[in-house]
Amino acid sequence: MKDVSHHLVIVANRLPVDRVELADGSHTWRTSPGGLVTAIEPVMRHGDGVWIGWPGGVDVDVEPFTDNDMDLVPISMSAEDIEGFYEGFSNGTLWPIYHDLVAKPEFHREWWDSYVAVNQRFAEKAAEAADEGATVWVHDYQLQLVPQMLRTLRPDLRIGFYLHIPFPPAELFQQLPWRRQILEGLLGADLVGFQLPGAAQNFIRLVRQRVGHKTHRDLVYLPDGRTVRAAAFPISIDAAGLEELARSESVAARAAEIREALGNPRRVFLGIDRLDYTKGIYARLRAFGELLEEGHFDVEDAVFVQVAVPSREQVEQYRLLRDEIDRLVGRINGDHGRIGSPAISYLHSSYPREEMAALYRAADVMVVTPYRDGMNLVAKEYVACRYEGDGALVLSEFAGAAEELRQAWLVNPYDINGMKSALLEAYGADERERTRRMRAMRRQVTQHDVKAWAESFMTELADVGTHEKDVRPARRS
Numbered sequence: 001m002k003d004v005s006h007h008l009v010i011v012a013n014r015l016p017v018d019r020v021e022l023a024d025g026s027h028t029w030r031t032s033p034g035g036l037v038t039a040i041e042p043v044m045r046h047g048d049g050v051w052i053g054w055p056g057g058v059d060v061d062v063e064p065f066t067d068n069d070m071d072l073v074p075i076s077m078s079a080e081d082i083e084g085f086y087e088g089f090s091n092g093t094l095w096p097i098y099h100d101l102v103a104k105p106e107f108h109r110e111w112w113d114s115y116v117a118v119n120q121r122f123a124e125k126a127a128e129a130a131d132e133g134a135t136v137w138v139h140d141y142q143l144q145l146v147p148q149m150l151r152t153l154r155p156d157l158r159i160g161f162y163l164h165i166p167f168p169p170a171e172l173f174q175q176l177p178w179r180r181q182i183l184e185g186l187l188g189a190d191l192v193g194f195q196l197p198g199a200a201q202n203f204i205r206l207v208r209q210r211v212g213h214k215t216h217r218d219l220v221y222l223p224d225g226r227t228v229r230a231a232a233f234p235i236s237i238d239a240a241g242l243e244e245l246a247r248s249e250s251v252a253a254r255a256a257e258i259r260e261a262l263g264n265p266r267r268v269f270l271g272i273d274r275l276d277y278t279k280g281i282y283a284r285l286r287a288f289g290e291l292l293e294e295g296h297f298d299v300e301d302a303v304f305v306q307v308a309v310p311s312r313e314q315v316e317q318y319r320l321l322r323d324e325i326d327r328l329v330g331r332i333n334g335d336h337g338r339i340g341s342p343a344i345s346y347l348h349s350s351y352p353r354e355e356m357a358a359l360y361r362a363a364d365v366m367v368v369t370p371y372r373d374g375m376n377l378v379a380k381e382y383v384a385c386r387y388e389g390d391g392a393l394v395l396s397e398f399a400g401a402a403e404e405l406r407q408a409w410l411v412n413p414y415d416i417n418g419m420k421s422a423l424l425e426a427y428g429a430d431e432r433e434r435t436r437r438m439r440a441m442r443r444q445v446t447q448h449d450v451k452a453w454a455e456s457f458m459t460e461l462a463d464v465g466t467h468e469k470d471v472r473p474a475r476r477s
């Protein structure tokens, strides 16, 4: 790595690569799961910043290194950190609260202590890495205390925070015994970014009610004279880069190979998700199974490919979900599959970008049905890959992406009959209808890509507090 201090520092729980141990005891690096990495990677490649994060694994103590032109600074985690901070407070407490209580959150004081301690370590590492007056961009729910901790260590920095997942309504957030500390942690930033305007409004309302600061529209006025802005910046993808990949000959050949291997059915349905209970994988496969059961189609007409990327496998709820889905897939295939033609091809694995692009190209109907999702970049990736303007998207109303991709077949994922109707409509829609919808969605995704997202956040971050409109008004709400 060239430099020790940087003008742009990205701080996220995970590095873009994850160190995995192979069966023979050796190690390799693999792309980390999830939308955060998909979005930040292209931003980093165009800049000369540094990325601070966990390289995965227990007590992995590696020196800063460069991967794919990105300068990476690993932060090691002990077994206790993983249990208390990562699996515990981040994914056992915050994750379910921030996702509409889809699962039951647990509250443990020792998890909170671990969250505080690990956030402090991230803040200290960022303080060391940043140049005088540098910009530090902190990401996601695992690191909500870092902005305030970092400001205490380095008041000279410009600090941005972006939440990749939903921010809950006050009624849910208030359950958190540490609600005030979290709000104060976030207020260490100059700009707090969310996926949707409703999330920013939830935050502003909570700051007013729980911390007692004055607010006006999207601004918070702190007693020390600082102004914090909270606003929506809907995240996106590298649409042009992905489309270019999808257009390549190798991806076209692989897509044809996939369809062939599936038995060349009339329609291929596709789901790609981290194996997470918020994603609605079980209900969606059940809906598909019922359509087979009722004879709307058989495996010569339609098959479902479900990719479930392994995630948080030590957390009890994730293990239970895996077992439930395994059983359901086994049952549907047992009832409806034929030799060489399963109704559902279920792949519990992660795949490189090329393979994902080939899957998107091979799929006639993409099914994205989370119970709650900050954005869902898979939906946008599918649209970016359909350069011929064909294909159909069935999308949950409760994914952030639904606010932009209005021409998808929108569904309520809790309504199995509604989902069945949408799957059938997307399956049977004529070419004109599919093209009309897809073309409109493609305009949205290509015009609002990840570069535009990062630029609008960075421009706003550079601006907060410098406008007359940021000055405390005489009458405030």
Ligand code: F6P
Residues within 6 Å of the ligand: 013, 014, 033, 034, 035, 036, 037, 140, 141, 164, 165, 311, 312
């Ligand atoms: O986008 C939400 C998110 O939790 C990211 O913060 C995270 O990197 C990704 O999903 C994958 O989750 P995990 O890092 O727990 O595997």
